[in-house]
Amino acid sequence: MVTNPMDYVEPFGKAGASGFTFHVEASKDNWQELVQRIKLKGMRPGVALKPGTPIEDVYPLVDGENPVEMVLVMTVEPGFGGQKFMPEMMEKVRALREKYPSLDIEVDGGLGPSTIGVAASAGANCIVAGSSVFGASEPAQVISLMRKSVDEA
């Protein structure tokens, strides 16, 4: 998470990023301009929210004229890998999936073989996984297991 996402749009675009996700908490006053600039640089805009932020805070960014294309529900506090998945965040995922059937919904934090089932069945279709993949003896197997869960859900 950065507190000044606007400063990173230009360099990320120049470096060849295809997507740019910013935190709703850090862009309350300028998200419209931010989304516009991200799109102008040829990147796909996404918005992330911390565990303590209500899901309603991102609705205007998905409903607007110039909407974000992905919502990232943080399932740990942003900061570092290896934290415990917060199952109570699945309520946010379910609310989003019900309201936006074809939206990309990402989850990040504590995802792995033991938590992918609840995340996928709540409606998440993009999964960020750190320690469960990089700490596995067979990372490819963990990835295909998670992919299968999402596909089946």
Ligand SMILES: O=C(CO)[C@@H](O)[C@H](O)COP(=O)(O)O
């Ligand atoms: O950066 C963050 C949290 O700030 C996440 O992307 C985690 O790094 C994911 O790691 P695991 O929870 O999967 O280990």
